[in-house]
Every structure is written in C-alpha cells, then in structure tokens.
Amino acid sequence: MENVRILLVDDEDDFRRTLAKRLTKRGMNTKQAASGEECLKIMEKDPVDVVVLDVKMPGMNGIETLHHIKKRHPETEVIMLTGHATTHDGVEGIKTGAFDYLTKPIELEHLLGKIGQVHEKLVMEKEKQKEAKFRAKMEQQMIATERLAALGTLAAGVAHEINNPLAIIKESAGWMKSILNREELANMPRKPDFEMALEKIEKGVKRAKRITLQLLGSVKQTHSTISVVNIKELVNETVALLQREAGNKDVEIVQEIDPAIVSIWTDPYKLRQILINIITNAVHASRSGDRITVALKPVDDRVAIKIKDTGQGIPGENLKKIFEPFFSTKPPGKGTGLGLFVTRSLMDKLGGEISVESRLGEGTTFCITLPRYADEEDTSKKDKTSIQSEG
Ligand SMILES: Nc1ncnc2c1ncn2[C@@H]1O[C@H](COP(=O)(O)OP(=O)(O)OP(=O)(O)O)[C@@H](O)[C@H]1O
Ligand SMILES: [Mg+2]
Incomplete structure (x- = not known):
C-alpha cells in the first residue's frame, strides 16, 4: 500500500498537517493542498491515486472539487471528509462518484482502512486491464493462425484439383513431342518454334x-508413419542430400550432434521435409565461403x-512474413x-515448435524442438512460432 499516492485537501492547516505527518509516518506517499483550486493544480502536474477531500472549504467546496476531479481524472478515487451535521454531503459525494466518505473527527485506522480498499480496487483494475490486453493478443494470434490453417486447407484443395489437368497437359505435351520426332515431320515448317513452345509448356508444368x-504435403499425408527414428542418421542422410548443392556454391555444411540422442518417436518423412526446407533456404541465403551448422542436442524431454x-x-x-x-x-x-x-504446419503435426533469429548481413538461425514422443493427433492450433530480429 506504500506506493499509493495520496493528496490531502483541507483548509484547516493543523488538521491537514497532522494527518499528513501520521500518514507519512506509516510510509505513505502524501501530498497536501489547502483548497480545491490548489488540489486541481497539483493533480494537473502530478496525478494521484486517492484524494482525501474535505467537503467544507471556502472558495471551491468539496463537492465542486469532486466534480472537477472526476471529470479530469476519472481514474482517481476520492474519499470525502464531512462534518457530523453534514453527512448528506457525503452521500451527495458518493452519487457524484466518490469512493466513500468519513465523518470528522476521523480515526486514522478508519482512513487507512478506506485507503486500503482503494488500493485493492486499483490493483484489481490493473490486473483486469492486463488480462484484457493478454486476451486480445491471444485472440489476434488465434485469428492469424486459423486464417493460415484455413488458407492452407483451401490451397491444398486447389492443388489437388489442379493436379489432374496438369497431368493431362504434361501427357499431351509429351505426345506432341513424340509426334514431332517422327521421320515424316523431319522437315516440318517452323519445327524448332513448336519444339520451343513444348519445352516451355513442360517447364511450366x-x-x-x-x-x-x-501444398499437398502440408495438409494431406498419404500415410502416417510415426516410428522410432534414429535421428542422427536422419540428419546425416538429409545433409548428404543437400551437400552437393551447397558444395556447388562453396558452402560448407557441418554437423554437431550430441551423442546423448539416439532415437525419437516421430514421423521421419515429415521431419525430413522440414529439414530439407530449412537447410535448402540456408544454402540459398549463403554466399561463397559461408557455413551452415546443423546442431542436435537434448533439451529437457525434447530434442532441439x-x-x-x-x-x-x-x-x-x-521476419514476420516468412x-x-x-x-x-x-x-x-x-x-x-x-x-x-509447409514447414510450420508439419511442425504443428509433430507437436514441435519452431523459432527463428536473424541478423541482417550476418546470418540466420532456425531452431526446432520436437517431443521425444510425437503424438500424431497433436494438431493443436496454438501458435508455436516465435520470431526474433536483432538487426
Ligand atoms: N536461412 C535464411 N536466410 C535468409 N532468408 C531466408 C532464410 N530462410 C528463409 N528465408 C526467407 O524466407 C522466404 C520464405 O522462405 P520459404 O522457404 O517459405 O520460401 P522460398 O524459399 O522463397 O520458396 P520455396 O517454396 O521454394 O521454399 C525466402 O524467400 C527468404 O526470403
Ligand atoms: Mg524455401
């Protein structure tokens, strides 16, 4: 309660000073004002949490001051001090938005009790605000993830539909090519143009x-194959697969494998696609002489x-868009x-998490962590991606 900021407003100097002294002695952060006008001036510069406000003051009286406080600083709570004969002012005050009122002469313990209640209310409101902010953020994240998931499903559907016409185009192009190669068409006019057009069709297909x-890989898996995977071997094989492309660019791929990990339960096909996608990107982003490190180690009950x-x-x-x-x-x-x-959706399927850190001009690190035992049903929609930029 020590950090509650209090402003005592009373025109009776002795009363106000004594009360301020006693509150300060209890460790409270206490300011004083001798009039309503002074109170508003102080609050303009320095907001407070609680105003302890005398009702009967010359000039601007307590009720008027309360009106102004509530209008300009709605978050500030006001405790009114009334005389015995004027408790109706206290009631009036509450109607105007005062937190409560006390009747003079007041007991310090009573006042402290009221200040304590205000403090509790403030703490609760702050918690509520924090919670609302957190909830809004979570909702936004959920919407984004769900949108991506929906997009993925839609895209996979389209991909599936397009596969058939693609096959027809490919086959027809192949058929035309074989006809063009026949003896009787050896001298066909503009034959090279036709051949070039067919080449373009095949490339496009x-x-x-x-x-x-x-796209299909991201959503539809023809067969689920959770099994014991020798992860060291899997990383070895995958790196070997990409070694040539890297070598062509004079890029080295090194492996740092913690011998403590031998095998995990996961889907090797999905994991291989994940690794291929990430390492291929790394190769593409590397310049001659750059180096890619693939490190594998246990982290608690997961592997990283x-x-x-x-x-x-x-x-x-x-970084937000990749x-x-x-x-x-x-x-x-x-x-x-x-x-x-696709990598992210596969990670979701394996119950894993993926994060990325990058420094412009210096490099990028993708980190994936996987449970030692993947649960194929773990398709939780939680957003498990984290992104950090340092440059
Ligand atoms: N290691 C990396 N270093 C630098 N940029 C990267 C890295 N990995 C990914 N990116 C950036 O993220 C983008 C998206 O990557 P993503 O793998 O999804 O698509 P892509 O590599 O462009 O195409 P593809 O579908 O053929 O993989 C890349 O185009 C690249 O700009
Ligand atoms: Mg890529």
Whole structure:
C-alpha cells in the first residue's frame, strides 16, 4: 500500500498537517493542498491515486472539487471528509462518484482502512486491464493462425484439383513431342518454334507441379508413419542430400550432434521435409565461403535441432512474413514461398515448435524442438512460432 499516492485537501492547516505527518509516518506517499483550486493544480502536474477531500472549504467546496476531479481524472478515487451535521454531503459525494466518505473527527485506522480498499480496487483494475490486453493478443494470434490453417486447407484443395489437368497437359505435351520426332515431320515448317513452345509448356508444368506437391504435403499425408527414428542418421542422410548443392556454391555444411540422442518417436518423412526446407533456404541465403551448422542436442524431454547459417540474414520487416504462404524474396520461378509455411504446419503435426533469429548481413538461425514422443493427433492450433530480429 506504500506506493499509493495520496493528496490531502483541507483548509484547516493543523488538521491537514497532522494527518499528513501520521500518514507519512506509516510510509505513505502524501501530498497536501489547502483548497480545491490548489488540489486541481497539483493533480494537473502530478496525478494521484486517492484524494482525501474535505467537503467544507471556502472558495471551491468539496463537492465542486469532486466534480472537477472526476471529470479530469476519472481514474482517481476520492474519499470525502464531512462534518457530523453534514453527512448528506457525503452521500451527495458518493452519487457524484466518490469512493466513500468519513465523518470528522476521523480515526486514522478508519482512513487507512478506506485507503486500503482503494488500493485493492486499483490493483484489481490493473490486473483486469492486463488480462484484457493478454486476451486480445491471444485472440489476434488465434485469428492469424486459423486464417493460415484455413488458407492452407483451401490451397491444398486447389492443388489437388489442379493436379489432374496438369497431368493431362504434361501427357499431351509429351505426345506432341513424340509426334514431332517422327521421320515424316523431319522437315516440318517452323519445327524448332513448336519444339520451343513444348519445352516451355513442360517447364511450366514442372513448376506448377512443385507448387502442388508442397501444398499437398502440408495438409494431406498419404500415410502416417510415426516410428522410432534414429535421428542422427536422419540428419546425416538429409545433409548428404543437400551437400552437393551447397558444395556447388562453396558452402560448407557441418554437423554437431550430441551423442546423448539416439532415437525419437516421430514421423521421419515429415521431419525430413522440414529439414530439407530449412537447410535448402540456408544454402540459398549463403554466399561463397559461408557455413551452415546443423546442431542436435537434448533439451529437457525434447530434442532441439538448430540450423544456423552465416548467410545474408532476413530483414526485420520480412521476419514476420516468412511463414506466410507464398511469401518469397526469390526471383519468379525460383521460389514458391511455400517452404516455411509447409514447414510450420508439419511442425504443428509433430507437436514441435519452431523459432527463428536473424541478423541482417550476418546470418540466420532456425531452431526446432520436437517431443521425444510425437503424438500424431497433436494438431493443436496454438501458435508455436516465435520470431526474433536483432538487426
Ligand atoms: N536461412 C535464411 N536466410 C535468409 N532468408 C531466408 C532464410 N530462410 C528463409 N528465408 C526467407 O524466407 C522466404 C520464405 O522462405 P520459404 O522457404 O517459405 O520460401 P522460398 O524459399 O522463397 O520458396 P520455396 O517454396 O521454394 O521454399 C525466402 O524467400 C527468404 O526470403
Ligand atoms: Mg524455401
């Protein structure tokens, strides 16, 4: 209660000073004013929590002062002090918004009791505000996550529908190509133009296929395969898969594997796709001579995999967007912008968490943690992504 800021307002100097002294002695932060006007002036500069206000004062009386206080500082509580003969002023005060009233001569303990009640009310209100803020934030987060999930489902549906016409286009292009290769068409006019057009069709189909595959991977898994996974081997294999692409760019991938972890229960296909997506991004962001470290270690009852690169880093304004579907900074045709979106939804499925830290120009670290025992049903909608920018 010591941090409650009190303002004593009374024109009787002796009474006010004595009371102030006794409150201060109890450790309270107490200010004084000899009139309503002075009270308002002080509050203008320095807000207080409680005003202990005499009703009978020359000039602006207590009730008038109370009106002004409630109008300008609605969060401040007022305790009125009335004479024996004028308790109706106290009642009037309460109607105007005073917290309570006390009748003079007052007992210090009574006043302290009232101040204590005001303090409790203030604490409760602060808690309520904090809770409301927290709830609003959570709701916003839920809306964002649900929106992403809905988008993912929709996108996967579209992807599925597009797969059939894509197959038809691909097959027809292949058929036309084989016809063009026949002897009798060897001298067909503008044959190279046709061939080039067919090439373009095949390239386009390949790209569209990549998109649909990623999308379908994010939502529909043909078979669930939770099993005992030798995680060290899985990381080894995945790194080996990407070693060549990295080597072409003169980028080194090193592994730091804590021997304490041997195996976990998870879905190896999902985990491999997650690792491929993150490490591939790291390779893309690396420059010649950069290094990618894949570290694996136990953290409590989970395992943490850190993929750290010394590449170009992610600008702060992009960091919030990298998990959104179709967000990509890569040139058209190079990135679908689905890699991390899919990664996040797969992490959700495995009951894992993913976080990212990045420093522009210095590098990026993705950290994923997985339970040692994945529960395939764990599709909780909690947003488990955390993002930190340092540059
Ligand atoms: N390690 C990293 N370093 C720098 N930027 C990164 C890194 N990882 C992701 N990003 C940024 O996040 C964006 C989104 O990544 P995401 O994997 O979702 O899509 P993408 O790599 O562009 O395309 P794809 O669908 O082919 O993976 C990237 O375009 C890139 O800007
Ligand atoms: Mg990617």
